[in-house]
Amino acid sequence: MATNIKAVIFDWAGTTIDYGCFAPIKGFVDGYRSIGVEITNEMARKPMGLLKIDHTRAIAAMLPEPISEEQILRAYEKFEETLFANIELHCDIKEHVIETVDALRAQGIKIGSTTGYTSQMMEPVLKKVADAGYAPDFWISPDMTAKGRPYPYMIWENLKAFGISEPREAIKVGDTTADIKEGKNANCWTVGVIMGSSELGFSRDEVAALSKGELEEHKKRVRASYYKAGADYIIDDMDELIDVVADINRKLELNADRKLLTPGPLTTRYSVKNAMLTDHCTWDDEYKAITTSVINDITNISANGDYTTVLLQGSGTYAVEAMLDTLTGTGETILFLVNGEYGRRMLTIADRIDRKYIPLEFNMTNPLDVEAVEEKLKETTDISTVAFVHCETTTGIINPLEDLVKLAKAYGKKVLVDAMSSFGAYDIDMPGLEIDALASSSNKCLEGLPGLGFVVVKKALLEECADNASSHSLDLYDQSKSFGDGNGKFRFTSPTNVLLALRQALDNYKMEGGLEARKNRYIENHNILTEGLEKLGFKAVIPAEYQSHIITTFELGDLDFASLYNALKEKGFVIYPGKLTEIPTFRLGNIGDVYPEDMSALVTALDEFLKN
Numbered sequence: 001m002a003t004n005i006k007a008v009i010f011d012w013a014g015t016t017i018d019y020g021c022f023a024p025i026k027g028f029v030d031g032y033r034s035i036g037v038e039i040t041n042e043m044a045r046k047p048m049g050l051l052k053i054d055h056t057r058a059i060a061a062m063l064p065e066p067i068s069e070e071q072i073l074r075a076y077e078k079f080e081e082t083l084f085a086n087i088e089l090h091c092d093i094k095e096h097v098i099e100t101v102d103a104l105r106a107q108g109i110k111i112g113s114t115t116g117y118t119s120q121m122m123e124p125v126l127k128k129v130a131d132a133g134y135a136p137d138f139w140i141s142p143d144m145t146a147k148g149r150p151y152p153y154m155i156w157e158n159l160k161a162f163g164i165s166e167p168r169e170a171i172k173v174g175d176t177t178a179d180i181k182e183g184k185n186a187n188c189w190t191v192g193v194i195m196g197s198s199e200l201g202f203s204r205d206e207v208a209a210l211s212k213g214e215l216e217e218h219k220k221r222v223r224a225s226y227y228k229a230g231a232d233y234i235i236d237d238m239d240e241l242i243d244v245v246a247d248i249n250r251k252l253e254l255n256a257d258r259k260l261l262t263p264g265p266l267t268t269r270y271s272v273k274n275a276m277l278t279d280h281c282t283w284d285d286e287y288k289a290i291t292t293s294v295i296n297d298i299t300n301i302s303a304n305g306d307y308t309t310v311l312l313q314g315s316g317t318y319a320v321e322a323m324l325d326t327l328t329g330t331g332e333t334i335l336f337l338v339n340g341e342y343g344r345r346m347l348t349i350a351d352r353i354d355r356k357y358i359p360l361e362f363n364m365t366n367p368l369d370v371e372a373v374e375e376k377l378k379e380t381t382d383i384s385t386v387a388f389v390h391c392e393t394t395t396g397i398i399n400p401l402e403d404l405v406k407l408a409k410a411y412g413k414k415v416l417v418d419a420m421s422s423f424g425a426y427d428i429d430m431p432g433l434e435i436d437a438l439a440s441s442s443n444k445c446l447e448g449l450p451g452l453g454f455v456v457v458k459k460a461l462l463e464e465c466a467d468n469a470s471s472h473s474l475d476l477y478d479q480s481k482s483f484g485d486g487n488g489k490f491r492f493t494s495p496t497n498v499l500l501a502l503r504q505a506l507d508n509y510k511m512e513g514g515l516e517a518r519k520n521r522y523i524e525n526h527n528i529l530t531e532g533l534e535k536l537g538f539k540a541v542i543p544a545e546y547q548s549h550i551i552t553t554f555e556l557g558d559l560d561f562a563s564l565y566n567a568l569k570e571k572g573f574v575i576y577p578g579k580l581t582e583i584p585t586f587r588l589g590n591i592g593d594v595y596p597e598d599m600s601a602l603v604t605a606l607d608e609f610l611k612n
């Protein structure tokens with residue numbers, strides 16, 4: 001993971017030297033004239049940035065009549081002759097280059113370079129320019145690598161020379177679209193310089209002769225071409241580069257790699273994030289097939305063919321609300337079992353969607369009490385549905401799912417479960433227990449990215465619930481009709497990139513070894529965490545027998561949460577505030593792409609914090 005900018009790799013002609021990049025132009029015009037072909041300066045300039053023989057071929061490709069390879073080589077020969085005769089006249093160093101290079105070096109930044117010149121052409125240039133005060137730490141020509149631009153090999157050689165393994169720690173600065181493409185292909189940051197560029201194509205005198213309006217128009221044209229080529233920054237002049245470096249460093253710091261010890265969003269694998277790089281349409285057939293495969297894979301984690309999964313755009317709460325709104329009717333009474341914030345959130349939802357309900361509330365540090373629930377079911381006969389949270393992420397307590405479901409089923413009730421933070425890491429036998437539906441999301445134990453909730457539901461129940469939902473967008477029945485029969489189409493715009501990431505996350509889930517392996521890793525993480533913190537004197541709030549292997553609440557004692565948070569963030573860990581009202585607490589999640597070593601490192605970081 002990139003931390004800060006360590007190298008700036010400049011192009012030569014048009015970027016750091018040779019204002020307007022004129023040295024090669026006359027050469028190409030002369031070269032083609034020598035084989036009887038007249039080309040314009042614009043044609044000569046168009047492929048600028050490429051290795052010169054590639055450039056000669058690119059001009060040939062623009063001609064109305066094809067010419068032979070032999071003619072191209074003759075034109076190139078004449079090009080070289082003219083270029084060598086002229087090249088030393090085009091070694092002026094551009095404005096602000098020397099000061100900018102000094103300022104970059106003062107920050108410890110290495111100065112690299114790439115070019116379209118061959119090494120033979122570079123020889124006189126290097127000498128002349130060094131005498132005038134500009135000498136980069138590294139130079140290379142495309143004849144020294146397998147290929148020139150837009151291939152990234154010259155940049156790789158720079159990175160290799162500087163001992164840099166992370167391309168996002170380097171910036172490519174150039175004055176042609178070929179430079180920008182080379183930088184993109186190397187996965188570096190890219191900067192296009194407008195003034196004095198080949199892309200602008202004017203000498204200093206020609207610029208001076210332009211009206212202000214004309215110059216602005218030309219600058220707009222150059223800006224548009226750099227933008228289209230994929231530039232990350234576009235600057236007028238080299239003196240703006242220092243600000244660009246500062247801005248990139250700010251972004252790198254802001255996005256520093258940290259382990260999220262929270263219950264979602266989580267630390268995710270590179271392949272999951274990388275899967276987002278493709279753009280798809282909601283209604284594209286291939287995309288719909290991916291969507292169907294995600295639906296089936298999720299269903300198969302805890303259920304079978306009697307169930308389906310309805311994906312829903314939004315965070316987990318959207319899925320919980322959709323589940324309650326679609327799978328209960330206004331005439332029904334829901335018994336909500338509550339021992340935390342997420343249980344309470346279901347009451348809020350029920351109020352908003354106008355459902356009748358009975359809240360049965362328990363202390364947050366105790367699991368839901370099966371006996372008390374049975375009493376309630378005995379005394380209140382008009383209850384149709386029992387709903388509760390499996391792992392109450394508020395505290396990390398795990399509720400007795402099996403006993404609660406068996407009880408509710410013995411009384412003939414419909415059972416809806418918020419399994420947001422447990423799905424994928426706890427055995428939940430939906431068919432065996434006859435659970436009617438559960439809600440979860442992409443960004444918890446499946447280790448995908450945030451943006452998708454889902455409800456796994458009995459198909460038969462869903463069919464009975466066509467007319468329940470008070471909300472249009474949260475209607476799971478309508479949503480499922482769109483996905484229906486393997487069609488795989490999202491009803492409204494799909495979070496396509498998030499779904500692709502979830503597809504990859506499910507592949508990773510299988511590769512790791514499915515539920516068993518994921519559960520075991522989390523248990524191991526959790527054990528190292530809790531044993532380590534206990535040794536440091538931290539007290540877990542939930543007794544071990546009710547404690548989930550997902551997230552744990554610890555007493556904060558005299559510590560200040562903000563100081564603890566900041567100290568751990570410095571060390572690369574992000575922790576979560578507590579939600580208990582009686583005593584100050586903090587929470588540590590151990591789910592996501594995190595491993596026992598990360599847990600040990602966190603314990604060490606906490607130890608260090610306490611010692612200071």
Ligand SMILES: *Cc1c(COP(=O)(O)O)cnc(C)c1O
Binds near residue numbers: 316317419420
């Ligand atoms: C994460 C979570 C939710 C959903 O929260 P969102 O912020 O909407 O993603 C709901 N219930 C539980 C138990 C959770 O852990």
